[in-house]
Amino acid sequence: MVAQIDTLDRKILAALQEDASQSLEEIARVVGSSKTPVWTRIRKMREAGIIGRQTVLLDAEALGLEACFFVLVRTSEHEAGWQDTFLRALQSRPEVLEAHRLAGDIDYILKVRVPNARAYDRFYQALISEVRIHNVTALLSMEEIKSTTLLPLETEAERGRGP
Amino acid sequence: MVAQIDTLDRKILAALQEDASQSLEEIARVVGSSKTPVWTRIRKMREAGIIGRQTVLLDAEALGLEACFFVLVRTSEHEAGWQDTFLRALQSRPEVLEAHRLAGDIDYILKVRVPNARAYDRFYQALISEVRIHNVTALLSMEEIKSTTLLPLETEAERGRGP
DNA sequence: CCTGAAAACAGACCCCC
């Protein structure tokens, strides 16, 4: 379900990703248009779900969340019931920031943010007591080299290179 | 560098994370305060860098970014020069959404968003031609079970459980 | 540090092109 988006839409999205606190007028100026068209397009893209939540990004370290783990999960259970329980467990835990089901011999990867290693252990113990997991590898982040929510919005020209 | 944040600040941050488009009045109402104090606290937390970028979250699938890979990187090179080159390469590539330096036998993990597997291969070929990498494992995401930017803001009560 | 008012500003919706 790839949306029909033109160059102006992409410019608007880029501007909004960059700084959502900009005024309509400011955005209109940088994308080379005026308030009404920009406003209409934003409204439509919101309705279409292309534009989602408007949020602020907080400094995890400053808030005492000093440890970040990537957790590689292997399971031997592949029934729907088990998966449901596992998914619900992940959804309900706010320290799980990301969870993906994978192709290949590792079944899931999680990204978990906690205050420290002890808090990770509490999370881990709670998780394995809730759902049966075959094998877990935790990768501890020493340094966040890059972390962005800005999606690469390919231009019209770049799209030509795709298949 | 953990910031001095009180309960009211935490409530404000929670409200802002949840929906940054809320009016000051609305936020003041839900946190049980009034406009000026809320505004002052937001300004201070912005200045302190606790509150960072204000942004919108876009739907990657709708924008044609249908493939997500986690890339596990092992290197045999550990000199500063190599690391600088690698970091710069990651920073300059918009498809790299996250990059962490890890503890343990895997040196780095990347999160990469691209239109499809071919685009990932182009990224991979370009990366290994730019910097020497010993071993790469790509984990392909089949399903994004959870993805949130909302940090768990522990309450005053919960903080007591920490060390 | 909070309350309340006042001034500067931006968003939502109009009609016209």
Place this chain on the structure above:
DNA sequence: GGGGGTCTGTTTTCAGG
């Protein structure tokens, strides 16, 4: 579908308790 203006509500500032 875009351009420009207007009304309404919101942000930001400031005097006073």
